[in-house]
Structures are given as C-alpha cells and as structure tokens.
Amino acid sequence: MATKFRTIDEQGYFPFAASKLVIGTTIPFDIHQKQGGMFELLFEFGTEYTAMTRDFLVQKSLKELYVSDEDKPVLESYLSKGFSESTSILESSRAFKDYTFQKDKYYQIDRQMLIQGAEVHFSIYVMKNYVYSQLLHATPEHAVTISEKILDARGELLIPQADVPLYNEYLSSLLRSDKMKGKDAGKLKALLIRENSKIIIKDLFDNPRSGEKIKQTQAMVGEMIDSIMENKDTIYDLLSIRGYDYYTYTHSVNVCVLSVGLGVAVNLNQMQVEMLGIGAMLHDIGKSVIPQEIVNKQGKLDDTEYRIIKTHVAEGEKILKENHRLSPDSLSAVTQHHEKISGKGYPLRLAAKDITLCGRITAIADCYDALTTTRPYRQSLSPFKALGIIAKETGNYDPDLLRVFVKMLGKI
Ligand SMILES: [Fe+2]
Ligand SMILES: [Fe+2]
Numbered sequence: 001m002a003t004k005f006r007t008i009d010e011q012g013y014f015p016f017a018a019s020k021l022v023i024g025t026t027i028p029f030d031i032h033q034k035q036g037g038m039f040e041l042l043f044e045f046g047t048e049y050t051a052m053t054r055d056f057l058v059q060k061s062l063k064e065l066y067v068s069d070e071d072k073p074v075l076e077s078y079l080s081k082g083f084s085e086s087t088s089i090l091e092s093s094r095a096f097k098d099y100t101f102q103k104d105k106y107y108q109i110d111r112q113m114l115i116q117g118a119e120v121h122f123s124i125y126v127m128k129n130y131v132y133s134q135l136l137h138a139t140p141e142h143a144v145t146i147s148e149k150i151l152d153a154r155g156e157l158l159i160p161q162a163d164v165p166l167y168n169e170y171l172s173s174l175l176r177s178d179k180m181k182g183k184d185a186g187k188l189k190a191l192l193i194r195e196n197s198k199i200i201i202k203d204l205f206d207n208p209r210s211g212e213k214i215k216q217t218q219a220m221v222g223e224m225i226d227s228i229m230e231n232k233d234t235i236y237d238l239l240s241i242r243g244y245d246y247y248t249y250t251h252s253v254n255v256c257v258l259s260v261g262l263g264v265a266v267n268l269n270q271m272q273v274e275m276l277g278i279g280a281m282l283h284d285i286g287k288s289v290i291p292q293e294i295v296n297k298q299g300k301l302d303d304t305e306y307r308i309i310k311t312h313v314a315e316g317e318k319i320l321k322e323n324h325r326l327s328p329d330s331l332s333a334v335t336q337h338h339e340k341i342s343g344k345g346y347p348l349r350l351a352a353k354d355i356t357l358c359g360r361i362t363a364i365a366d367c368y369d370a371l372t373t374t375r376p377y378r379q380s381l382s383p384f385k386a387l388g389i390i391a392k393e394t395g396n397y398d399p400d401l402l403r404v405f406v407k408m409l410g411k412i
Pocket of ligand 2: 251255283284366
C-alpha cells in the first residue's frame, strides 16, 4: 500500500471518530491515521468497511482517524447519509468467530453457472461482510427455480458442502442443455470446466493419496487446455471472476488458469502447457496435510505457524512422489513455486534460472492470485492494482515473464 507522510504541523487533515464508520459501506475517501506526529495512509478509498476492519481498528486502539481537507466534503456527505440497514450487524468479534467456524461448511460456486429459470436441488447462501444468509432452500425432492432475485443478490454465493454432489449433477445437466448451443456456449463450457475442476481438486485435497482423483485432475487440466487452444480468448473468460474469499480449491484452479495463460503467451507447445497446468493445479497439494486451522487462519501467521505452512512444499513433493507418476516439469511447479529470482525464497533458496520455467511461471500466478483474493484482514486488490504491485517485483519474479504476464492481464 502506498504511504503518504506529512508532518502534523502542516494543516490539511481533518479528524473524525472511527465509530462513525458504518459496517457494510464502501468508504469513498482515503483514511489516515496519526502516528508519531505524522499522518499515514491507512485505507485507500474504495475499501469496504467490514466487521473485520472495525476489529482491526479496535485492536490498534485507533479511535480518531483523519481525512485530507480535500476529502472533507466527501466525509461530510458520507456521515450525513444515515445508513440504516447495516448498523445492527452482529457484534463484530462474534461475526468473525462465526465466519471462521462456518467457512468450511460451505462450498464456493460461480454465480455465472446459475441460469434464470433453471431448476436446482441445492440450497444457496450468500456471504456478505462475513455473515451467511440463506437465499434459497431446495432439496433432492424439492427443486426451486432460479429467479431474478437470486441472480441479483450481492455478495458471494455458496452452497452447503453436503449439496456439492447435487451441484455437480446440475452442472452435468447444464452441459446437456440447449444453453450449450447458444452464442455464449464456448464461454459457458469453459466456465463449466472451471467449476468441475474445483470440485475435483477439492476431492483430491480431501483424499490427496487417491490415484483416481489425480487422474481426474490431469484429465480436467487437459480439457481446459484443449478449450483454450481452440479459442485463445477463453482464457479471459476463465480469468474473469476475481475478488473471491480464499478457498484452496478456487486458488488452485486460478493458479492453473493463470499459469496456462502465461505458458500459452510465451509460446510453449501443448505438451509443455499441459505439464505446467497439472503442476500449477497441484502446487499447494501439500496444504492438504497441514492443520486446517493454520491454512485457513484469518489473520497474520506467527513464526511457528509460518514455519509449519512452509512445509507444504516438501509435503506436496512427498505426496506426489509416493503416489503418482508426475513429469519432472509438473513436479517442479510444486517444489519451486515459492522460490524467488533473488534467491530469497524457499525451500532451497534457488536463484534466477536455477528455478525451472514451470516454477517461475507458477510463482507469478500464485502471487497474483493471492493479491486479488479477499481475506478478512484486507480487501482484494483490483487486477490493475495487483499488476502494479507485481510489476515492481522484478527482483523476485522473472522480469521477462512478468512483462508478458502484465500484458496478458492488461487485456482483461
Ligand atoms: Fe504455496
Ligand atoms: Fe498457492
């Protein structure tokens, strides 16, 4: 985050009480804090003010905040709005605990898969500001039609974990339906492959030693690549959904799509792209054996936790070597995706071209996806901002690949 400093002697900042900020609103101005006699940018305009953001301010005892004089009219108009709906949100720390507890009970779906008028047998929930609410209740016996209201719901859509097989059936029926003959058929098919990949990779994380699941994963990556090779623009459809809450399976598929896109952009052949895609899809498989409290921790990791999370690289290598025959290129995406060009990565502190091409590509894709995914302690960055940050990381990531990556994503 960019930081602006200014001494306190200078005029130009206007104080207001942090308690005036309303949960569930988007803050239309930059917020500054006063620290050691200086003003420092705390949140950029456009930040969504959530229960988590409030917890953060409480923890840091930040009761008084500042806007620049230029933003004062914007602050005044914000304060005069008298937001009604969201002030009654659950006690923030309770909302935080509930969210952490409930997160694993839900499965993240792509709203583009929901087609108005279609009948579904699974229930749908929406998560907004870390609170889950039911949008639609359906059962295997009782189907419900997707209405406009469902499609208009703001927030992230999820289904109960137990309903994933029903969702999977729905996806198959979609594949057989007339929708696959319309003008958007190509895009829909690509998104269907994406949703299927998520289900398969989630299954694999639940059973990391299953040979069957890994074969399905490989087949799925193959299908995804075929559809991209058929029509290169498919890649942009596959990359179109950003800013989701973090789930390992969604992250795995995103990193796979981004890596494949970069692989195609640097003219790897189909075989090479496939090796890359499989490795990228499996890059975090080692996280399946790390305690989930650490993987899903909704805050900064302490030193011990960080040491443990880093072992996911060696664990991933172990799982894949023991149980599955993977090409050396694919395997290197798993073992080297946290290495840095500067030699400051892990686990081997490899530098520059000692890192394989698959490792260098997956590292860029991994970093970009992390920046554009929402975490409770920070908003997801827009692709534009994420690219701005990553483009400066030429010491850590392959500068030639970075250039191609930025150009590729600039087209979204
Ligand atoms: Fe990783
Ligand atoms: Fe990752």
